[in-house]
Amino acid sequence: MPREPKRMAAFPVDRNDADLIRGAHPRHWKNPEPDGRYNLVVIGAGPAGLTAARDAASLGAKVALIERGLIGGACVNVGGVPSKTIIRTARLYADMRDAESFGGDPPKPIRVDFERAMLRMRQIRQRISRAESAANLVGHGIDLYFGEARFGGPDTVLVDGKTLRFTKALVATGAHASGPEIPGLAEAGYLDNGTMFNLTSCPPRLLVIGGGPLGCETAQAFCLLGAKVILAQSDPMFLPGEERDAAQILSDALAREGVEVRLNTEVVAVRTENGGKIADLMRDGDRTTISVDEIITGVGRSPNVDGLGLEEAGVAYDANGITVDDYLRTTNPHVYAAGDVCLEYKFTHTAEATARIVVRNALFRGREKLSELVVPWCTYTDPEIAHVGLYPLEARRDGIPVKTYTVLMHDVARAVMDGEEEGFVKIHVREGSDRILGATVVASHAGEMINAVTLAIKSGMGLHALADVIHPFPTQAQGIKMAGDAYRRTRFTSLRRRLAARWLAWSRR
Amino acid sequence: MPKTELGTLSDDELVDSYQRAAFNYFLENVNPDNGLVADTSRPNSPCSIAVVGFALSCYPIGVERGWMERDAAARLTLAALRFFRNSTQGSGHDVTGHKGFYYHFLDMQTGLRVWRCELSMVDTALLIAGVLVAGAYFSGDNDEEAEIRHLAEALYRRVDWQWAQGSSPTLRQGWKPRSGFLHYGWEGYNEATILYVLSMASPDRPTSNDSYEAWTATYQWENIYGHDVLYGGPLFMHQFSHAWIDFAGIRDAFMREKNSDYFENSRRSTYLHRDYARHNPYGFDGYGENLWGLSAGDGPGGFRASVQRRRHRFSGYAARGAPFGPDDGTIAPWSYPASLPFAPDICLAALRHLGERYPEVVDNFRLPSGFNPTLAKRREFGRNGWISEGYYGLDQGITVMMIENHRSRLVWDLMRSNPHIRRGLDRAGFTGGWLSQPAPSTQGARDAA
Numbered sequence: 001m002p003r004e005p006k007r008m009a010a011f012p013v014d015r016n017d018a019d020l021i022r023g024a025h026p027r028h029w030k031n032p033e034p035d036g037r038y039n040l041v042v043i044g045a046g047p048a049g050l051t052a053a054r055d056a057a058s059l060g061a062k063v064a065l066i067e068r069g070l071i072g073g074a075c076v077n078v079g080g081v082p083s084k085t086i087i088r089t090a091r092l093y094a095d096m097r098d099a100e101s102f103g104g105d106p107p108k109p110i111r112v113d114f115e116r117a118m119l120r121m122r123q124i125r126q127r128i129s130r131a132e133s134a135a136n137l138v139g140h141g142i143d144l145y146f147g148e149a150r151f152g153g154p155d156t157v158l159v160d161g162k163t164l165r166f167t168k169a170l171v172a173t174g175a176h177a178s179g180p181e182i183p184g185l186a187e188a189g190y191l192d193n194g195t196m197f198n199l200t201s202c203p204p205r206l207l208v209i210g211g212g213p214l215g216c217e218t219a220q221a222f223c224l225l226g227a228k229v230i231l232a233q234s235d236p237m238f239l240p241g242e243e244r245d246a247a248q249i250l251s252d253a254l255a256r257e258g259v260e261v262r263l264n265t266e267v268v269a270v271r272t273e274n275g276g277k278i279a280d281l282m283r284d285g286d287r288t289t290i291s292v293d294e295i296i297t298g299v300g301r302s303p304n305v306d307g308l309g310l311e312e313a314g315v316a317y318d319a320n321g322i323t324v325d326d327y328l329r330t331t332n333p334h335v336y337a338a339g340d341v342c343l344e345y346k347f348t349h350t351a352e353a354t355a356r357i358v359v360r361n362a363l364f365r366g367r368e369k370l371s372e373l374v375v376p377w378c379t380y381t382d383p384e385i386a387h388v389g390l391y392p393l394e395a396r397r398d399g400i401p402v403k404t405y406t407v408l409m410h411d412v413a414r415a416v417m418d419g420e421e422e423g424f425v426k427i428h429v430r431e432g433s434d435r436i437l438g439a440t441v442v443a444s445h446a447g448e449m450i451n452a453v454t455l456a457i458k459s460g461m462g463l464h465a466l467a468d469v470i471h472p473f474p475t476q477a478q479g480i481k482m483a484g485d486a487y488r489r490t491r492f493t494s495l496r497r498r499l500a501a502r503w504l505a506w507s508r509r
Numbered sequence: 510m511p512k513t514e515l516g517t518l519s520d521d522e523l524v525d526s527y528q529r530a531a532f533n534y535f536l537e538n539v540n541p542d543n544g545l546v547a548d549t550s551r552p553n554s555p556c557s558i559a560v561v562g563f564a565l566s567c568y569p570i571g572v573e574r575g576w577m578e579r580d581a582a583a584r585l586t587l588a589a590l591r592f593f594r595n596s597t598q599g600s601g602h603d604v605t606g607h608k609g610f611y612y613h614f615l616d617m618q619t620g621l622r623v624w625r626c627e628l629s630m631v632d633t634a635l636l637i638a639g640v641l642v643a644g645a646y647f648s649g650d651n652d653e654e655a656e657i658r659h660l661a662e663a664l665y666r667r668v669d670w671q672w673a674q675g676s677s678p679t680l681r682q683g684w685k686p687r688s689g690f691l692h693y694g695w696e697g698y699n700e701a702t703i704l705y706v707l708s709m710a711s712p713d714r715p716t717s718n719d720s721y722e723a724w725t726a727t728y729q730w731e732n733i734y735g736h737d738v739l740y741g742g743p744l745f746m747h748q749f750s751h752a753w754i755d756f757a758g759i760r761d762a763f764m765r766e767k768n769s770d771y772f773e774n775s776r777r778s779t780y781l782h783r784d785y786a787r788h789n790p791y792g793f794d795g796y797g798e799n800l801w802g803l804s805a806g807d808g809p810g811g812f813r814a815s816v817q818r819r820r821h822r823f824s825g826y827a828a829r830g831a832p833f834g835p836d837d838g839t840i841a842p843w844s845y846p847a848s849l850p851f852a853p854d855i856c857l858a859a860l861r862h863l864g865e866r867y868p869e870v871v872d873n874f875r876l877p878s879g880f881n882p883t884l885a886k887r888r889e890f891g892r893n894g895w896i897s898e899g900y901y902g903l904d905q906g907i908t909v910m911m912i913e914n915h916r917s918r919l920v921w922d923l924m925r926s927n928p929h930i931r932r933g934l935d936r937a938g939f940t941g942g943w944l945s946q947p948a949p950s951t952q953g954a955r956d957a958a
Contacts, residue, residue, distance in 0.1 A: 236692060248835070252834050408832050490737070
């Protein structure tokens with residue numbers, strides 16, 4: 001009887017992972033001896049903790065950084081870095097299949113080397129993690145401790161039997177994947193972002209639960225890598241909260257690539273049968289049963305708050321994480337929080353931005369506010385979906401009249417040349433003005449394109465002025481400028497036109 | 510269809526031919542015993558309640574055009590109204606409706622729910638709109654017409670619109686006995702204005718006053734291809750409510766803010782669809798100046814295929830839209846008569862082009878739900894590509910009504926006189942235009958007041 005190939009390996013999978021661990025959590029690390037009070041004790045060496053520790057240390061603060069696992073946090077190890085690396089390989093296979101439309105000849109047959117894709121991911125993950133190695137951090141003058149941190153009181157943290165006293169502390173412990181509560185799922189076994197990167201072969205049939213950013217990215221990538229993917233989403237559209245048209249384009253793209261899209265669908269039960277996994281799906285009261293080889297959940301992230309002794313420090317928290325005010329201060333005025341452990345939007349870049357706020361507010365009596373951050377985000381599907389600022393729905397609910405200037409990517413010359421004409425640029429302005437309220441970009445490189453709009457919002461630049469920003473031709477980012485051009489055309493009122501025509505007629509005399 | 514025949518017809522003769530061919534759908538597909546009308550002309554098609562609403566709206570047009578006798582129209586109308594009045598309502602199985610709403614699809618003979626379909630709010634609204642047209646049109650003193658008015662009022666009044674809000678201000682799209690309210694996305698502008706107008710005007714079970722505002726809060730006003738439009742992708746969204754209500758010159762808070770109205774918006778949206786076809790970003794065959802119109806309708810089926818080295822996914826029955834898609838090269842040719850009042854020039858040009866360039870698509874002036882010239886000579890399709898089999902009642906109904914509104918404004922004028930419609934528009938915040946003039950008095954209006 002043929003044995004089913006083993007699809008999973010335990011971390012560390014190979015030498016790259018071993019190298020990663022050597023840098024991110026050296027085996028024989030000797031924790032320093034605390035020497036007096038720290039200006040800042042940081043718990044968690046993910047994006048928020050690293051940013052805060054590095055910034056504070058570079059300003060001369062005495063800083064302790066505590067990590068229980070690997071330096072780098074979720075992003076480098078199990079988040080954005082590995083997933084986007086795999087997405088790149090998935091896009092390569094998509095382009096190979098689509099070679100004809102680029103004037104090329106698709107290789108036949110196209111054999112997906114899943115192992116090689118994962119090897120590349122591990123190599124790149126190790127390489128990126130090198131920038132934040134333990135030795136590097138010590139070189140920055142940071143006291144690096146490995147171990148479980150726990151507050152001993154309102155101004156002390158205990159780690160590895162040592163007591164660290166602090167003037168200010170930052171909790172940046174991040175969040176972890178929390179699987180959905182589906183009967184039988186835990187028993188049948190499933191993967192999440194913490195475990196899926198240890199796959200060594202591509203599951204032939206895959207169920208992805210959840211149509212948020214992670215679920216959509218995962219479903220598309222595995223589909224392009226050759227899995228037969230069913231994507232079950234309980235909501236009527238993908239990416240709840242995003243604009244309807246963005247979700248629509250993504251839905252079409254997923255379906256076109258072969259993902260079996262199941263919207264309005266709940267996974268209600270899972271069980272194993274003959275080595276496979278059987279899932280019951282419910283849609284409008286109708287039950288269907290599917291058989292798959294693996295299940296990946298892309299829903300739910302829970303803050304890491306357990307075991308920190310937050311009660312001893314007087315730091316309040318709930319299921320959504322640590323409670324912070326607009327200055328990111330917890331209920332203990334000497335303790336701050338940043339990143340996934342306290343934020344609704346759990347992104348690497350917001351974690352870093354909030355950490356910077358904490359350094360200024362905690363150490364230099366700054367008054368910077370979370371609510372004043374202009375935070376873009378991006379879902380790295382193909383096309384990508386990026387957003388910054390307000391959605392029209394939010395603006396209208398706040399009583400702000402809003403108008404959207406839309407440019408279709410099929411009108412952007414470079415996008416047509418690149419065969420990447422799916423999507424749009426939508427810039428929302430306050431009606432009757434050029435004040436930019438927000439923007440959504442759906443495009444192959446939306447994550448790069450949104451930056452111009454973020455910069456405009458942050459610097460108070462209007463859509464009218466954006467039209468004056470010269471973009472090299474041809475670039476896809478011209479779509480942003482073209483929205484400014486569209487705005488400007490609407491300003492050519494009939495009165496202005498008449499006046500201009502009169503002036504020009506006079507000039508011809 | 511012979512090309513020569515088309516070329517010699519005047520515009521009015523042309524639209525008359527299309528209108529009459531569409532009208533005949535209802536006479537051919539109605540069950541005279543219960544007034545139910547088949548969703549499509551295909552064998553064993555069930556009834557669609559929305560198609561009954563269109564049929565009830567089309568019979569008066571047939572009478573006025575001399576295509577059927579008034580008493581025959583009254584008999585068919587009465588059969589439908591009596592059927593719905595006496596149909597079984599309840600939350601269990603083997604029923605026709607619940608809380609005054611009706612299941613989307615019904616058995617043509619028994620009138621009971623089929624396909625485990627949903628209790629449909631918007632389709633009930635389209636049915637009730639047709640019921641109210643009947644009530645307004647049949648203003649005669651004889652017993653039959655008096656009964657039509659009585660039943661029309663009773664059917665409208667018993668709909669529990671308030672219940673259909675669920676726990677939210679906006680109306681739910683559907684309900685099923687086992688799963689309760691369906692939570693389909695219902696965001697953004699679409700064809701549901703008539704649903705809100707009817708629900709807010711209800712004398713007995715109206716929706717809360719914030720329902721319309723909550724819905725319009727999801728609207729998106731966009732500048733696309735140089736047009737300022739309230740966006741709704743598929744063209745039917747800009748047509749269906751307009752079949753009953755003349756939105757020209759009347760404005761709600763949203764349109765006052767935007768200095769426009771919904772009629773103008775439908776005109777611009779029609780042009781936007783034409784502009785999209787001129788752009789033709791996916792390179793579909795035939796798209797251009799006179800071949801446009803993406804809407805909800807039949808399609809070639811669910812499959813993926815490469816056409817001219819581009820990969821496409823084709824769909825079966827689906828709502829297609831411009832400019833954000835989905836678009837698989839399938840055109841809904843009934844979009845042209847359905848947008849005729851808004852943009853007569855480009856719609857007439859497209860209708861003529863269709864008959865001349867794709868004569869096989871049009872059978873004796875009757876328009877199919879969709880056709881896809883990109884699929885010509887591909888897979889099992891012939892030289893004309895894919896053409897939808899048979900006909901859909903919704904497409905035929907909107908064709909009859911919008912041509913009539915273009916020609917004589919018959920349905921618009923009938924509904925202007927209806928006090929419920931006026932009250933609903935008023936509660937939704939519409940002002941100005943014909944709403945600022947007193948309602949013309951009719952028998953139907955007197956009975957319903």
